[in-house]
Amino acid sequence: MKPTLPAQILQALAPWRNAPAWHVAFSGGLDSTVLLHLLATLANTDHLPPLSAIHVHHGLQAAADAWPVHCQSVCDSLGVALRVMRVQVQPGASLERAARDARYQAFTEVTGAGQVLLTGQHRDDQAETLLFRLLRGAGVRGLAAMPVQRPLAGGYLVRPLLHVSREELEAYAHVHQLRWIEDPSNADPRFSRNYLRHRVLPVFAQRWPQAVASLARTAEHLSEAQGLLDELAHMDLHAADQPSPFAWLPIPSLALAPLCELSDARQRNALRHWLTPLTRLPDSDHWASWLSLRDAKDDAQPVWCLADGELHRCRGRLWWLPAVWSEFSDASVSWPDPQYPLELPGNGRLSATGNAPAGPLVVRYRQGGEIVEVPGRGRRDLKRLLNESGLPGFVRGRLPLLYQGEQLLGVPSLAGLWPATRERWQLHWVPQTCDQGLS
Template sequence: MKPTLPATLLHTLAPWRNAPAWHIAFSGGLDSTVLLHLLVSLAKIENLPPVSAVHVHHGLQVAADAWPAHCQSVCDSLGVPLRVMRVQVRPGASLERAARDARYQAFMQIMGAGEVLFTGQHRDDQAETLLFRLLRGAGVRGLAAMPEHRPLAQGRLVRPLLAFSRSELEAYAHQHQLQWIEDPSNVDSRFSRNYLRHRVLPTVTERWPQAITHLARTAEHMAEAQGLLDELALMDLQRADQPSAFPWLPLPSLALAPLRERSDARQRNALRHWLTPLTRLPDSDHWAGWYALRDAKNDAQPVWRLADGQLHRSGERIWWLPSSWSEFSHAPVSWPDAQNPLELPGNGQLRFAGKAPSGVLVIRYRQGGEVIEVPGRGHRDLKRLLNESGLPGFVRGRLPLVYRGEQLLAVPTLAGSWASSMDHGQLHWLPQTCDQGLS
């Protein structure tokens, strides 16, 4: 005999039963209404974390103005606290995606450490997602469709109903006489998912009745395949994750040589894994920028521009620069008391280790042609010294230079490449960290 819906759900929830709190994304529709009722029913016979609901009001249609009151009524009848969050949906090419982004931004605001947010997507939604992404030419990761769980803010997002069909949820709702909202936009076939749901899948299932189950199973196979690709990527990235000559530079980077030893496909797989937390990636037809960067001559400084930043190459190393890296002021900064550290606007902190120079100092940035006195070597061109150090070109424009009057007095010590003048201490620069917005 097939297990009941509550029994199967309880088994699915087992990994999350020690969470501090459970939240339910409650739209008031069929899926989330059934999920809320199930969890409240299970909580009466099982020791579960405290349950609350959150309703996100997008304000995209007049009918939606009545939904918070409906959700409040349902939650009151079940004894569940409800939080209503109103969001602004940014206009864009895809209204569906913009609404989803706004919704998940709201969910992230309520998540405490270790807490779980449950959403009500079911097997039919999974089949639609797979088909939608297949038609857009997605790769293995995209065809894995919606994961059963993933990180969200400080906690986890969990989809506990993926094993159930919409018809099973409808049967449960009718059995328990549940009332839910029917979103008028769900029948608008101008939206791609609705077109698949109402026009394509009914035709497919008429010929192949088990199509939705099989599509969902394919998504599971793709998720497993993606897991193997991730394991392979981690193996390749471990070889490339060699220490940089500039450990103080807080930017993700990899050694290029170990990547070159791999096939093009394995290179792309490793880079996708590495870059996914950092930026949106191009499709498989737009990787020419990577090959140009990889194959450039050693003295070149090629750049691969991506959606949320840039991949730079310096010598035999690649560096990720988020878009915010360039967001700092080149304006001179006065340093009246060099005994104390100096915060540079958008560019980290500067300090002297040991004796600081006397007088009022000014921080400026490179214009070209700078010369500095190096103990034992006399006056040296700064550009040549930087070339000797191997400092990546994208850092040089941010390098703070200490002047007293018109004299270039000090440059941050770069891994001991050269010493400062003996009449003052070493100048140290701690660039902006990833926690401060570089990642």
């Protein structure tokens, strides 16, 4: 016998019973109304985390202005605190996506460390999501549809109703005489999801009554398959996560050789996993650029341009450069007092140790032809020194050089590649971290 709806909810939320707080994303619609009522009722008999509701007001239609009042009335009747958050939806090609982005940004702001944001998506929503992404040509990760839980800010987003049908939610709402909002935009077939919900899935259900349940079950199978692909990616990336010869360079990198030993499909799987936190991934047609980068000649330094940065290949390694790396200014920067670190615009920090020359000094960047004094080796061509070091080309143009007038006084020690000067002082450069370029 199938468990009651309250029992299903308690089972689904068992891993988060000790969370500091539960927040319900409360639109006022059927799904979130049932979810909030279930949790508020269970809180009377079970020990649950503190419960509150969050209503996000997008301001996209006049009817929505009355919804916060309705939500407040429902929350008052249940004894649940409500927070109304008004957001600005950025104009763009997809109003649905823009509204979703604004909504989840609000959810991120309210979800503290270890806290849980609960949303009301149900089994029918899952089936729609799978069908929608299938028609867009999504891969396994996309077809896995909505996960039951995922990280959000310092806590989690959890969907405890994903195994519950809309029919069950409506039955619960009618038994408990709940009132909810019917969003007029949900009936507009111009929106792709509404078209699937009102025009496509009903036709499927006439021919295959279990269509929605079957689609949702398929999403579960694909989620399990994606989990296995993730495990495989972890194994392959572990082999490629070899120490960089430039440990001081704070950007993600991988050894290329272990990846080249894999099949093309495993290479793409590992790279998708590695790149996912760093950039929006390319579609299938653009993966040909990976093959061009991988197979370029050894002395080449190919670049694969992606949505949020670039993937470089240099000296047998892959290096990820976020878009912010291209934003630094190579203009000269004055350094009045080397006793204090110097912030370089878009290029990290420069500091000096030992008896550094007195100011005023100037930091410049390479123009070509620079000569530097190297203790024990005399005057050396900087380009030759950099070639000997194997320093990646994308770093060389950012290397800060210290001048006094027109005299080149010093180059950063680069983690010991150059010894201290005769005067026993050194420059130390900490480049801009990759994290500074990520949202």
